[in-house]
Amino acid sequence: xxxxxxxxxxxxxxxxxxxxxxxxxxxxxxxxxxxxxxxxxxxxxxxxxxxxxxxxxxxxxxxxxxxxxxxxxxxxxxxxxxxxxxxxxxxxxxxxxxxxxxxxxxxxxxxxxxxxxxxxxxxxxxxxxxxxxxxxxxxxxxxxxxxxxxxxxxxxxxxxxxxxxxxx
Numbered sequence: 001x002x003x004x005x006x007x008x009x010x011x012x013x014x015x016x017x018x019x020x021x022x023x024x025x026x027x028x029x030x031x032x033x034x035x036x037x038x039x040x041x042x043x044x045x046x047x048x049x050x051x052x053x054x055x056x057x058x059x060x061x062x063x064x065x066x067x068x069x070x071x072x073x074x075x076x077x078x079x080x081x082x083x084x085x086x087x088x089x090x091x092x093x094x095x096x097x098x099x100x101x102x103x104x105x106x107x108x109x110x111x112x113x114x115x116x117x118x119x120x121x122x123x124x125x126x127x128x129x130x131x132x133x134x135x136x137x138x139x140x141x142x143x144x145x146x147x148x149x150x151x152x153x154x155x156x157x158x159x160x161x162x163x164x165x166x167x168x
Contacts, residue, residue, distance in 0.1 A: 001136040003091060004099035005107045009129040011054035022057045029129035029150035030061045036153050038065040045070045045096035050078035050103060059101040066099065078102045084110040084119055114142040
């Protein structure tokens with residue numbers, strides 16, 4: 001069983017737009033991450049996101065590169081300050097591969113709860129548009145399988161001119 005936790009991409013401030021859509025940088029970042037994971041041909045049963053616009057927009061980009069076998073859409077209980085124990089119980093009861101696009105502190109608390117048993121352990125440094133893949137081997141405890149953030153993906157523009165000399 002795999003669980004993918006995704007922090008929404010960078011959004012505009014609430015003062016600029018109370019709906020908080022993604023910024024141009026946020027769109028570029030999640031598209032970069034989506035392009036990076038596309039060759040993995042991820043297949044999940046559910047793609048859930050909070051009802052907030054920034055999570056929905058991030059989820060839409062990922063839905064173009066991830067195969068969703070059963071259902072995709074907004075879900076209650078995934079807000080920034082929602083209780084993580086209820087969603088933990090549901091994830092375990094379902095036993096299926098799920099991707100959740102959400103917010104901090106919710107995602108941080110959920111990851112900590114799954115990995116350590118304590119939601120306050122602060123185990124993962126989430127980044128906007130980043131994905132954490134957790135794996136639950138049968139009869140075992142949750143493990144971090146991988147994590148990717150936009151900052152870790154090599155920018156092809158970096159490999160030009162004098163900078164190329166040091167990489168040869």
